[in-house]
Amino acid sequence: MTERNEFFNTIRQALGPQTEAPNLTGTGSSALGDNSDAVSARSQAIQAYIDEQSGPLMDSLSESATGAGWKVARFDDLDKAGDHIVGIVRDVEANLVVRSRQDVLESGIVEAWLASLGVDVVPMALGEHSEHTVDELRSLAERADIGITGVDYAIAETGSCVLIPSAQVSRLVSLLPPIHIAIVQRGQVLPTLDELFTIRRRDFLDGNLGSYMNLISGPSRSADIEYTLVTGVHGPGEVHMILVG
Amino acid sequence: MQSHTKDFRQGAGAALSDPKIQANLEGLYNGFHQARIDASDQTPDWEALQDKGRAIKAHTLDNLAYYLEMVERNVIASGGHIYFARDAEAASNYVVNLAKERGIELVIKGKSMVSEEMALNHRLEEEGIEPVETDLGEYIVQLAEETPFHIIAPAIHKSRGEVSELFVEKLNVPLYDNIEDLTREARDQLRQKFVDAGMGITGANFIVAETGTVTLVTNEGNGRMCTSMPKIHVAITGMEKVVPSIEDLGLFLRLLIRSATGQRISSYVTTVTGPRGEDEVDGPEEFHLVIVDNGRSKMLADPNLREALYCLRCGACLNACPVYRKVGGHAYGWVYPGPIGAIVSPMLTNLSEAKDLPFASTLCGACKEACPVKINIPRMLLYLRKELTQGETYPEHKSVSMAESTAVKGWRASVSSSFMMRLSNLGGRLLQLPFVRGGRIDRLPSPLSGWTKHRKFPAIASKPFRTRWKNIGKK
Incomplete structure (x- = not known):
């Protein structure tokens, strides 16, 4: 008998006689039994809700994100947000900025903001989109003073930014530099974790789950020594959430 | 371990x-x-969340074989590898062999209690592979060659002074007197390890059956580093960590994190589903999930103990x-x-x-x-x-021992009827005679000496209460 079958035999013996397909109703679980249409319907209802409630959701996010340790600033449009970001970059005397390539950042807007400061801006991308190899990109991200990203979603309940890595989104931009700036646009804010995971389930059923997702909720922190809070352990110690719209 | x-x-x-340990425990x-x-x-309907979480855990464990097979299918479908380890040794062998096959010399580790069960660091060291713990608390514990003191705060028994001295001794750095400097030093030491390591090993807080997704909850960011920097990511976890659907994660993240640290959410929640996608900018090229039994099936088999497997390790x-x-x-x-x-x-x-x-x-x-x-x-x-x-x-x-169970049986017999009670009372009064001093028993011979080591017993009264009660009634 293979190791794997032996493993499962032990479990089956431990469980005793049972049906192979469990009854999923009544467990309180979000019912795996739901068909794809039901998940789609819920997902669409969420989309409609967050569009309709985008203003109040931004207000609520602003409060929870501040509580989670983000430095939150809110602007009517991207240009004004740009002035604020230029201020942050100038204050810390940054020399090198890395950015991800979500739509909001792809028009060259970051480069335009930072041109006057003479700061290098490197978009983290591969192949035709970049002059750098993977290893070069990684060492650039390690040396960078600031990482700038958009977000896929934000969550009002917890003050979180959600980043789903892809060809446009590197894992490292929001991780290696000591400062992370995340730009959240109106309409991207979900009420709670539950709506996020319903949408992600829809993505999974569509074959678009991707390999990775990060919920980022404030600075990197630890209380491992004497229960005393310190920030900036392995991830960024300073995080800015810029709300636009 | x-x-x-x-x-x-x-x-x-x-x-x-140890007054230092007592003070740290107080904190x-x-x-x-x-x-x-x-x-x-502060969480609305907390108790309803608890009940729901419990019901899902009960359901998942009652159908564990079904859900683990679902995990297996979906990890493979996402391009990952999965290994089911009967015990700690099998799990260690898998990881060590994988590291050897890939020529790995340095392994970075996020917090994994199961890897402590396996004494994995020891096994890796035996093979000449350097394992480095990257959670700040685990790093301190590893430098001190100790074991974790607490599930989520492994080094909480150490004061900043002790950590400073440890760093001086092991890392050859100056004596720091504040926690910020100690943390920065650990960050700098570990950053290079993250860059150089060929393999990242983490635990898993949850495994989602439906999608084959591993979920990690961290505050420092070392979990993200371990799953972003090295070419190979290995997640090791106990088989009880399965939840059915990705839609269950919101509930379980609330229950776990709020109970562990009181935060609404930890700084980072990371989900990993297989290795990096082909067009992704970065991430590991290989993903392995090791699911460990190591005695858990004993608790699963015992209806009196199965609920111990509901534990979220908060x-x-x-x-x-x-x-x-x-x-x-x-x-x-x-x-x-x-x-x-x-x-x-x-x-x-x-x-x-x-x-x-x-x-x-x-x-x-x-x-x-x-x-x-x-x-x-x-x-x-x-x-x-x-x-x-x-x-x-x-x-x-x-x-x-036979003697103790005989004694207990004797005790049971002695109180089983009023006749036996009177008889044993009389016997006791006679047997205690050599030991009574001033109405008290100071010291009994072995094996009963344990009872009198720290206290004195009142002697059995010469007139039992029953007799005195009768006399009181007559008056």
Whole structure:
């Protein structure tokens, strides 16, 4: 008998006689039994809700994100947000900025903001989109003073930014530099974790789950020594959430 | 990990007489414990969430084979590898062989309690592979060549002064006197390790069956580093960590994080589904999930203990427990300390050797009250105590001597009727004669000496209460 079958035999013996397909109703679980249409319907209802409630959701996010340790600033449009970001970059005397390539950042807007400061801006991308190899990109991200990203979603309940890595989104931009700036646009804010995971389930059923997702909720922190809070352990110690719209 | 559960009394004594450990444990209570209470108070319908979480855990474990096969299918579909390890040794062999095959020299590790069960660091070192713990607390514990003191705060028993001295000794750095500098030093030391390592090993807080997704909850960012920097990511976890759907994660993240640290959410929640996608900018090229039994099926098979597998490893019962708060984590002698550890450690190691652990509780119920999935820990502790004395399910672990069980049988017979009671009373009065001094018994001979070591017994009265009562009635 293979190791794997032996493993499962032990479990089956431990469980005793049972049906192979469990009854999923009544467990309180979000019912795996739901068909794809039901998940789609819920997902669409969420989309409609967050569009309709985008203003109040931004207000609520602003409060929870501040509580989670983000430095939150809110602007009517991207240009004004740009002035604020230029201020942050100038204050810390940054020399090198890395950015991800979500739509909001792809028009060259970051480069335009930072041109006057003479700061290098490197978009983290591969192949035709970049002059750098993977290893070069990684060492650039390690040396960078600031990482700038958009977000896929934000969550009002917890003050979180959600980043789903892809060809446009590197894992490292929001991780290696000591400062992370995340730009959240109106309409991207979900009420709670539950709506996020319903949408992600829809993505999974569509074959678009991707390999990775990060919920980022404030600075990197630890209380491992004497229960005393310190920030900036392995991830960024300073995080800015810029709300636009 | 080598078990020292049989040395509980010694370990507890050492912790009790160490004022530094006592002071650090006090901080834990005022910190984590109070934060958990505040967080659950502020969460609407907390109790409904607990009930729902418990129901899902019960359902998943009752159908564990079904859900583990679902995990297997989906991990493979996402391009990952999966290995089911019967025990700690099989799991270690898999990881060590993989590292050797890929020519790995340096492994970075996020926090994984299961890897402590496996003594994985030791196994890697034997093969000439350097394992580096990257959670700040685990890093300190590794440098000090100790074991974790608490599930979520492994080095909470050490003061900043001790950590500073440790860093001077092991890292050859100046003496820092504040925690910020110590943390920055650890960050700098570990950053280069992240860059150089060929393999990242993490635990998993949850495995989602439906999608084959591993979920990691961290605050420092080391979990993200371990899953972003090296070419290979290996997640190792116990088989009880499965939840059915990705839609269950919101609930379980709330229950776990609010109970562990009182935060609404930790700084980072990371989900990993297989290796990096083909067009992704970065991420590991290989993903392996190792799911470990290592004695868990024993608890699964016993209806009296199955609910111990609902545990989310939040540590809330440790912080709530009046015994843990005094004796600390090391006294328990194995990976899992505290009230839940007093059940899990004996079952995953050897119940007979760990026989002091189920008794290291006042049965006050604080653990049950603190538990996010309402695990009835006191009930299981009582059950294990009963097993240790009567051995109905685990006769091999019955650890009461023939003399003691004969004595208890004799006691039972002596109170079974009023005649026997009178007879034994008379016998007792005669037998105690050589030991009575001034109406008290100061010292009894072995094997009864333990009873009189720390206290004096009143002698059995020359006239039993029954007789006196009769006389009072007559007056």
